[in-house]
Amino acid sequence: xxxxxxxxxxxxxxPTMAVIALKCPSIEVAVVDISVPRITAWNSxxxxxxxxxxxDVVKQCRGKNLFFSTDVEKHVAEADIVFVSVNTPTKTxxxxxxxxxxxxxxxxxxxMIADVSKxxxxxxxxxxxxxxxxxxxxxxxxVLIGGRETPEGQKAIQALKSVYAQWVPEDQIxxxxxxxAELSKLAANAFLAQRISSVNAMSALCxxxxxxxxxxSFAVGTDSRIGPKFLNASVGFGGSCFQKDILNLVYICExxxxxxxxxxxxxxxxxxxYQKNRFVNRVVASMFNTVSSKKVAILGFAFKKDTGDTRExxxxxxxxxxxGDKARLSIYDPQVTEDQIQRDLTMNKxxxxxxxxxxxxxxxxxxxxxxxxxxYEATKDAHAVCILTEWDEFKTLDYQRIYDNMRKPAFIFxxxxxxxxxxxxxIGFIVYSIGKxxxxxxxxxxxVA
Ligand code: NAD
Numbered sequence: 306x307x308x309x310x311x312x313x314x315x316x317x318x319x320p321t322m323a324v325i326a327l328k329c330p331s332i333e334v335a336v337v338d339i340s341v342p343r344i345t346a347w348n349s350x351x352x353x354x355x356x357x358x359x360x361d362v363v364k365q366c367r368g369k370n371l372f373f374s375t376d377v378e379k380h381v382a383e384a385d386i387v388f389v390s391v392n393t394p395t396k397t398x399x400x401x402x403x404x405x406x407x408x409x410x411x412x413x414x415x416x417m418i419a420d421v422s423k424x425x426x427x428x429x430x431x432x433x434x435x436x437x438x439x440x441x442x443x444x445x446x447x448v449l450i451g452g453r454e455t456p457e458g459q460k461a462i463q464a465l466k467s468v469y470a471q472w473v474p475e476d477q478i479x480x481x482x483x484x485x486a487e488l489s490k491l492a493a494n495a496f497l498a499q500r501i502s503s504v505n506a507m508s509a510l511c512x513x514x515x516x517x518x519x520x521x522s523f524a525v526g527t528d529s530r531i532g533p534k535f536l537n538a539s540v541g542f543g544g545s546c547f548q549k550d551i552l553n554l555v556y557i558c559e560x561x562x563x564x565x566x567x568x569x570x571x572x573x574x575x576x577x578x579y580q581k582n583r584f585v586n587r588v589v590a591s592m593f594n595t596v597s598s599k600k601v602a603i604l605g606f607a608f609k610k611d612t613g614d615t616r617e618x619x620x621x622x623x624x625x626x627x628x629g630d631k632a633r634l635s636i637y638d639p640q641v642t643e644d645q646i647q648r649d650l651t652m653n654k655x656x657x658x659x660x661x662x663x664x665x666x667x668x669x670x671x672x673x674x675x676x677x678x679x680x681y682e683a684t685k686d687a688h689a690v691c692i693l694t695e696w697d698e699f700k701t702l703d704y705q706r707i708y709d710n711m712r713k714p715a716f717i718f719x720x721x722x723x724x725x726x727x728x729x730x731x732i733g734f735i736v737y738s739i740g741k742x743x744x745x746x747x748x749x750x751x752x753v754a
Pocket of ligand 1: 312313314315316317318337338339340343377390391392393410411413414431432433434490494545546549550658659660661
């Protein structure tokens with residue numbers, strides 16, 4: 306029986322291995338981690354991460370051919386194929402600080418594999434997980450395998466290919482050399498992020514001119530060469546990999562003496578930061594240039610809907626911006642806990658990407674922040690509402706009830722363009738929706754810095 310071991314039971318390792326176990330009943334899969342609470346959670350009814358469909362897959366295979374363990378060395382020693390999906394935070398000090406990947410965790414995993422191995426093994430750097438993880442792992446657009454161009458490298462590629470070929474059509478399994486695979490991964494994320502920054506850049510111009518970004522992106526997206534996906538204007542992109550992968554790309558360009566190429570990709574991040582700042586400035590400027598002591602309801606904290614993942618979520622920067630102007634925040638997200646939100650708001654940039662038990666403890670909680678489990682509670686007596694995640698339930702809230710219970714004038718700032726602007730204006734709200742024609746109220750407010 307082929308044995309696979311995956312080091313790192315996180316967002317990448319957990320779902321990927323669960324799907325491999327389900328699709329390959331003849332393979333035994335062990336997912337190992339140094340974090341005891343994480344492994345305990347994987348072995349319980351409360352899995353440590355939320356992904357639609359994940360519970361089901363884990364329940365079907367756990368204890369049969371899928372195991373979660375902290376006995377890292379034993380499972381690595383027994384495995385034929387070792388996947389490594391450990392943290393690769395952005396370096397915060399020294400060479401490449403702010404851009405390059407910190408490979409401390411990777412190196413320690415690699416050294417451990419070398420120490421405990423008594424047989425040949427294929428070591429796989431597994432550093433991607435698709436958007437809606439389970440659905441996309443079942444039905445991927447493509448699987449990309451890079452390897453050395455040596456006989457051993459080619460053999461390893463074929464062995465890995467035969468695992469995925471158990472459920473993915475062979476013509477969708479692409480094989481390349483190592484650098485092509487590495488750059489394809491970085492480029493795919495950079496291109497996606499670039500589309501978002503492109504439409505977000507247009508959203509600022511739409512607001513300045515009176516165009517509607519939804520109409521513009523729809524028109525642009527009907528060109529079959531461009532296509533309609535990833536053209537929604539928003540408060541900005543988030544997630545664990547877009548910014549990190551672009552920073553890596555920038556670093557690699559600089560190391561290869563290509564500063565112009567590096568600058569080009571940096572701009573994607575700059576526009577993302579600009580968009581988050583712009584949103585905060587709109588909120589503050591609209592509310593008489595101060596949010597000091599005002600209650601602002603934050604609806605949604607995760608970086609996208611249907612996940613509890615808050616890594617690099619634009620909500621962090623928006624909340625920090627509003628707190629900087631002394632607002633009181635009442636936050637509701639259907640999947641994110643108070644503990645997570647407090648950690649996110651007190652952590653230093655890039656610290657989130659270290660294993661949980663090695664992260665600095667949050668010294669204090671932010672007192673001006675309360676986290677509640679209901680959108681109506683969050684918005685009660687609030688001066689303003691900010692929608693920061695596109696959860697479906699925010700589309701069908703009783704906005705009349707929300708309006709009735711808010712301070713007046715009641716402001717709503719939609720960072721995801723999910724609400725019906727006209728309907729809300731009829732109720733009486735002053736509405737800002739990214740890239741849409743401005744409310745007359747906002748037009749009279751000071752220009753956005
Ligand atoms: P994660 O933080 O959810 O999980 C990583 C796990 O590795 C943690 O549970 C940690 O305890 C464990 N770990 C760290 N060092 C270890 C060691 N030496 N031995 C055993 N376990 C160890 O991270 P993730 O989201 O699963 O990401 C894993 C990797 O994949 C990261 O490098 C990340 O940047 C990358 N990633 C890439 C993409 C992409 O699309 N490019 C998307 C997501 C993640």
